[in-house]
Amino acid sequence: MSAKYSFYTLLLTGLFGWGCTGTSSNSPELVAVDQISYNFHIRPILSDKCFACHGPDANKREAGLRLDTETGAFEALKENPGKFALVAGDPNASEVYHRITSEDPSEQMPPPESNLKLLDSEIELIKKWIEQGAAYEPHWAFVKPEKKQIPEASDWARNEIDHFTWKKMKEKGLEPNPEAEDYELIKRASLDLTGLPPSPEILERYQGFEEENTYEDLLNNLLSEQSFGEKLAILWLDISRYSDSYGYQDDNIRTQWPYRDWLIHAFNNNLPYDQFITWQLAGDLLPNPTKETILATAFNRNHKYTEEGGVIDEEYRIEYVLDKTNTFSTGVLGITMECAQCHDHKYDPFSQKEYFELFAFFNNSREKGFEGDVSVSQPAKTPILWVEQEDLGGILDFINHPDTTKLSISVMGELDEQEARTTYILDRGVYDAPTDPVNPSTPASILEFSDNLPKNRLGLAQWATNKDNPLTARVFVNLIWQEIFGTGIVKSAGDFGMQGDLPSHPELLDWLAVDFMENGWDIKRLLKQILSSATYRQSAQITDRHLKTDPENVYLARAPRLRLPAENIQDLVLASSGLLVQKVGGPSVKPYQPDGIWEAATSGRGELAKYEQDTGESLYRRGIYNFIKLTVPPPKAIIFDASNRDRCEVGRGRTNTPLQALVMLNDPMVLEAARVLSSELNDKHSDAEAAIEEAFKRILCRPMKASEASLISDYFEDQLERFESEPETIEPTLAVGEYPLREEDINPRTAALMQVIVSLYNLEETITKI
Template structure:
């Protein structure tokens, strides 16, 4: 055999031995019990439920495969045949159809462009042989704590989390990475808890603390910083679709920012998550509700509003209630309820009736669809909470409002006489059909008679410990924030089409533990950060990369680029420019000219972009003004949410445009110049300045080789600027922060360029 033939034969052998079907055939040879939830339902959901699932309007041949009694029943068109006969593939019509080669009989049909693999067919056959046992969807079964898996290396686990992680690693022949270096751990927890890099002083303090509980003490210290609430609020602003304008064409200014101040405050004082949710859903309906509890209900009012003349009031009023319903279901329950607005859900056991029963909870408010055009615009829409100076002085001290004027915030209010709610044909506002009352999907958790049929009852149902979703969904969100990927990857979809949990027992254990410990958010975060799983090095080994390329089983710490807001925060904080003021109205930092003007109706307060001055230019990314029709460019380039709807999972891309931002953005250039000026003013020579800047930005001391490269770059830039004084002056005058005239020159320009280069290292804006 010639060499090429040998290589080709080896490739084929390797492909066959490594292919999923080959591996899965070996799996079928075992005595493992086939699970409907984990093996069969994903196949049926992807290939069959569109025509044989929950949606009655699209159901073919009267066959429904998502419910056992329907699947076992006689077929409507062939009474002597049955879809599935437990223990008997040979008499199960479903099995006959999936193995048929006749185009008129085979399932899925050829024109669907869907096809089952031989492995999937064998899996269904074995499941039927084992009795075709159906199970409730895993996410609708209340979570429970199972016994901790045993761990061979008794010294590795730091807490219960590690037992579950070890068990999954062990099944796949993986072992955990060693613990990361102390400097890496400090940067990691600082970014995860506060969204800010550790200062050189904090680095030195942690390095010098040799006590056994030094790491735990540092977590506690960081959790007490006000920056913690700001970091957590960034996540919640995406979920609550917070923005500073109304959206649609005119897109005028609104004043919902006191709600953001409340979210920061709630996280900082560690308001239990069940109360956090209850106040936002129905704070206005609590007994003797105060203005703080009412303010929390602004969560429901952050959606877009139209101010365009000629619109139909009822059309947009319904649109706003739809948005509230969808945000609640996606952000808090992790369900794609919006799929049932126009018809029964095709995959989940949620009917259109269920959808509008949930809609009914939010439909009893005096909110209007249209309150006038932009010439009559107000910074809040009815119903309104007025916040006065004495409110801030007495109860709402967390609101950062420097003058004595009143603030208007859109909040919730209940009508005295309930508004009737109807199922809307195809979801259209002007096509009411059958009336419905407030209710929740029974497939999730029945709405007990003890709950009032209003938003307060909905809130009580949501945080009831019997609800299988609420705790799971939030624990998964926090896991995603820390590890970059949820235990359930599809963070906003715990339904039939969502991803299965990678560690189901761990997710359930954490969800139950979270509820048992008073829905304590800070405790949950500390629990995860204290684990050996979290403390691992992020070093990537080829063997692990081949076995687990997505790091699903966490045999190493993930390397994650920082969220958009925290990239800005890192640049500001490490350079010394950051203004650490908490809360207050949003600010307008540097932005390319003409962006707003190119996408505006030319009316209203926001028709032109008026950049802020002074300290407002150096606020955290959380406070950047978000105009819905023209979101701020830097956050969008780094995958920030445009906030026009509830977002629970941002993507992470790598594009050339991101590199151009880090090289040329005025803020990065100004921060580099500002830090360089500080270092030179402190009397540091080039080497000391570079070492100091590197430590501030990267979070560790530079290696000898790194210093040599950066010093060489400094010398080259110094020589260049000595020959081009005008270029040096132009570079160091970037930005509006003041600079001493005596510092302007080639030295400052060269050191600025080196610091810009440090900001452009992958490690600078990556959590490793």
């Protein structure tokens, strides 16, 4: 086989070998269990198969039977007072057991027309649970976390995390992988903490982790980099639904980017998470608010706004308050509170009344539903924070504002007491159907709202960050775990309710949540704690035992293999090529994008009717700064599963599609980066093998193996021969992108090395964290 085709075989294996994250059922593990747990064995079955008709939603409850509460399950049946749904210790006297084992369609539960059916193993679990007394438990996520005794572990463990993961591995008959190679750990930690690949100099410095250049020193240095805040901010920008336009049909420009600058600043300065949440929810209501704390409240204002004439002001104002409520409940509390907007929640203990009590905290903002149509440019909506030049030299010095004009940002502002609105339960959630008035409050099943707290957003923030709140710390720790391992300890990161996934390591989740709070809600400490663990430091090698026993790596007997987020793929290409402009913050940029995409999906009005590509250094910024138009998000990012930012999202998928390979092979940014790196390496090295070796190390962040060096060298020679024999193809190949092409670079060697580098960028390993 020729060098050309053998290398393409390697390349295509990389291109189409990207794995997608699998999914798992929320059903409990149906194995032999001595002691049945309601939370971990029974409740998931009832939630999936029974609660829609016999759960919290009173309007949809059948036969007056409620199975989600102990009282409802044990009281006499309304339609047959001599019988009981459950009789502790006696399955045969329990109507539930009778109905789920009946073959009579008129009695069978779930009813045949529901298309739901219990497995035999699920029926056996319910039977055994009834025999053991049918004990109910509060939903695990609504119980205050506590630190359980740390399990024993082998000498393999490096910190407390490993004791919990080791216990689960042993229960499943698994052994942890050996530790990863030093270059693998350097790359992995660098990508996790900064989103950037380590340079060859960093790889050389920390090789072997000897003397003062320890692994801990590496983590400390990465956590101190400005790029740390840029990496972690991507998670929160998804949660806060950040974008650079208003959405809806006209989708005009808005200037919320100073909020992004604040977010990066907050993470880099390690603002404690309880303060981080408080400022964003209610920074304007603090006793002595500053422009920084007020700026943080832009978190609440990142939702879509209409600029279309003829709309009803109150309809859209209500829509905006709903969005704030849902973003808080999903992003901070990890619950699906929005399901109770139109009726009582079907699965979780949240009533429609409680939904609008939560809604009431956000209902007194001074914002309007409609402030004018697209014909009047409004980069911010009332209430507005104005940023003056003097602010940029003072409390807001982290804002990267390139000119001397004032900045306007949409933030929060509260109505005076005499102006305050009355909040009503809205019939079916419709804006013009008010029913009963309600006061601000929170779901009692999570934590009662204390009378000592102010009934405004500041009180809500204090309730959310109260150490007795069972959700806030758990949810954030789980999000960070998801960022590192690809899947949270609770897989359904935005749903800790009854339909959400059970935690794979419940004791570990609770231990981390309590430890996080006990240590000042310190985000950098939490990340260092996770990255210091032996669990994190394992090799990502996959064995047949792994695939057979734990194909989704739930029990963490190996490090995960994860494709990088969309933004960090761009970052890796630009950084390894030397093109990356590492300027922090500032307005969003418009890099290369296919022609005509905006024009095909716009009303033709407003500043964003046509895509105007930037030039110069704006083309080489990190992916976090790419301009996001809500109606037409950046196509390359969407192809690589980025959030489209039109609503709060707490996790991204990882798909595997041919379009991804198409992007990596044809994107002007990738081709331009390859061309620029080729020119640089040809200037630096007279020897082609040395140039290839450095390119490999900069892109894949490890030394080449001998077999790889031979294969790639042969491919280079093949391409060199092609360009020498077809000199007319050299300039068209190199003339891509706006970075200046020097006359002396238009030669066969530069073009051949460029093709090698493009191929390296397209290997699976390049854009995979392993």
